[in-house]
Amino acid sequence: MRFMSSLSIGQFIPGESFIHRLDPRCKIIATIILMTGLFMASGIPDFALWICLLVIFSTLSGIKLTTILRSGRPVLFLVLITVVLNLFWTPGSPLVRLGPLSVTREGLIVASSMGLRLLFLVIFAGILMMTTSPMAFSDGLERLMSPMAVLRFPTSEMAMMMTIALRFIPTLFEETDRILKAQISRGADFESGGLMRRARSFIPILVPLFVLVFQRAENLAVAMESRCYVPGAPRTRMNPLRWSGRDSSALACLSVFVLFAIFCDRYVFKIYLTWFAAQ
């Protein structure tokens, strides 16, 4: 039951690195650009460029590459399913036959690029969350969504909801871990039996967890009210967002990189893919 401590979704790692100090709006836009670039990447060689980018991000953020890569761990199962489905169900020239199923050349290319794309999407989102405090993230998001306020979209409430959700991720993992240990100490067994039995054994964890979450939400709402929070009311900021030349430069560099990656994918690496398909 060590998985609780290994999850790092939404975990901000405080720091003063170049990436930490970038405006959150810049980081959110950069992540959207990266995701767009990833969706346009189709060949394996292209991902070598994205790996180089991860190394650059690791250096600029002061966060270990292993920690960054670990943020992709929660979706590994999903990646595996994607890979398996694409590997066996993509039509094309067969490479290996496994009974009624066959692995095709096209399947191998699609499966690997889909799997890597999914993994990189989560890892890039992970870098954004690791280098941006939830408060700064919600401020950035609120500012980016501010034009929607004209349509009476509750941008500040949405941003606050996101801040709280991110803030409570580690707390909820801690609480789940605590309930889990308490149930184990009372003789609960989560690791033996069939799938249904194991699923049923998690009910004693989910019920107290739900009760706790609602209790927490109620207490937090009262505490926020007592600290003068009024939903939708204008708020000032201790660190108001300031877009600087550094943010523009960072965004420009990243855009050039993504365009270069797309260019390589479309034209340079095409030669490799044509060769691979011909073999």
Next chain:
Amino acid sequence: MEQNPIFSIRTAAFSYPGAEKPALDGVNLEIGQGEWLALVGANGSGKSTLAKICNALLTPTQGACFVMGLDSSVESNISSIRQSVALVFQNPEDQIVASIVEEDVAFGPENLGIPSDEIKKRVDRALSLTGLESYRRRGSYSLSGGQKQRLALAGALALEPKALLLDESTSMLDPEGRDSFLACLGELNNQGMTIVQITHRMEEAVQAGRIVVMASGRVVWDGLPTEFFDGEYLRWSFEEPPEIALYRELLTRSLVPPGTRPRVEELLSALCL
């Protein structure tokens, strides 16, 4: 009692929806500016409900609560009341909003619409008062229970309130942490801040200037700690704080003069003699 009480609760009653008994049943209480009041009583006696009424989080179903002369049942007074009176709850985990220490302390002032320079000053002051300066860029989730409790206090102090309501806020602290927390409260009280401390610990109540006992939603005793620890506490089944026990023992052995109870330091020096 000063002429302009900070809290004036007049025959206040409150019932939670679906509850058989009222949580508060005709409470009359006036708390003057600069007072340090300890609110004691068994679980379910109405202490926390009274604190929430004083912070305008609840409105009395009968009677009224005036905070600095403002009626808490009037919607337009609520913001002013919450700016003047800060409430610190028992579990700090439930009141920490932000993931970074300084961002959490800034949450209250940000809600007040204060300029960023002023917010920074308030955050600095609150962190310094609670001894959390070195943790300002740390993740709030990585703090110990005691540090989280101090963070909750810092968040309340950043509002620069005139009164502080503490709802069993020392319950998660170790003895050392509690001592420094109480020392911090003492300093704030010396600066003129009104403190209403809900507690089950008599060694904390003994530090207050006034003790109010609640039972079944009513104020059943109100007076000075000297009077309370002169036997009254036994009536309400409270434990005797160690310093009172020591005083009594020294008095029996004629090591201290009868009359006003001496301070802890004087008791200790009498003990050394």
